Amino acid sequence: MISIDNIFENFKEIRLLEDKLYLLELNYWLKNEFLTWEWWILVGFLVVPWIIWSKLVKRDIILEILLFGTIIIITTTLLDVVGLQYRFWDYPIAFLPIIPRAFPFDFSMMPVAYMLLYQYFRTWKFFVIAQITMALTYAFIGEPFSEWVELVYYFEWRYSYSFIYYIIVGIGTRALILKLASLSKLQDLTTK
Numbered sequence: 001m002i003s004i005d006n007i008f009e010n011f012k013e014i015r016l017l018e019d020k021l022y023l024l025e026l027n028y029w030l031k032n033e034f035l036t037w038e039w040w041i042l043v044g045f046l047v048v049p050w051i052i053w054s055k056l057v058k059r060d061i062i063l064e065i066l067l068f069g070t071i072i073i074i075t076t077t078l079l080d081v082v083g084l085q086y087r088f089w090d091y092p093i094a095f096l097p098i099i100p101r102a103f104p105f106d107f108s109m110m111p112v113a114y115m116l117l118y119q120y121f122r123t124w125k126f127f128v129i130a131q132i133t134m135a136l137t138y139a140f141i142g143e144p145f146s147e148w149v150e151l152v153y154y155f156e157w158r159y160s161y162s163f164i165y166y167i168i169v170g171i172g173t174r175a176l177i178l179k180l181a182s183l184s185k186l187q188d189l190t191t192k
Contacts, residue, residue: 025097033093036093038093038150038151039093039095042103042151043104045105045108046095046103046108049109049113050108050112052116053112053115056116057119064177065119067177067180069111069112069115070111071176072114072115072169073110073111075169076102076106077100077107080100080101080105080106084101086156087155087156088154088155088156088157089152089154089155089156091152093150093151113138114134114170114173117131117134118174118177127171128171132167134166135163138162138166139160139162139163140159143159143162144159
């Protein structure tokens with residue numbers, strides 16, 4: 001039987017190894033990634049979409065749009081964690097060494113594009129058309145570009161998988177938000 005002392009000792013040993021690994025990664029990042037031209041591309045990927053979004057967002061439905069974007073961020077980040085863990089892909093350049101390596105993609109490029117689609121294409125028909133267009137653009141232009149400039153390496157992943165993923169996430173998240181919005185409106189009617 002494993003004692004609590006053994007568990008704690010194993011935990012301490014693992015933590016020491018994690019600390020050493022982090023210091024190695026931090027030193028590598030400072031010497032080989034930080035302020036490189038690829039790193040500056042990541043800065044642009046992080047900042048520019050939010051500047052565009054701030055100019056275009058419809059303020060009257062901003063909470064709904066932000067909820068939509070937050071769900072996209074959570075979903076995309078979780079997929080990235082799984083993909084990195086199972087070596088489907090890797091990100092050789094990190095924006096910061098203490099956050100998910102795909103931070104500019106997961107917290108800016110993806111959610112901003114989805115939020116703009118959500119706000120501008122309010123019917124299912126036009127949303128799906130726009131979603132397919134975005135998925136084609138991101139999967140077959142954006143991802144090859146990111147791979148070409150070595151911001152990402154794909155090992156066990158294909159662009160066509162991303163294409164399908166982008167569509168499923170967009171449609172699924174929109175369906176969820178519309179359902180929540182209808183429940184909220186129903187709640188408002190019953191409380192008046």
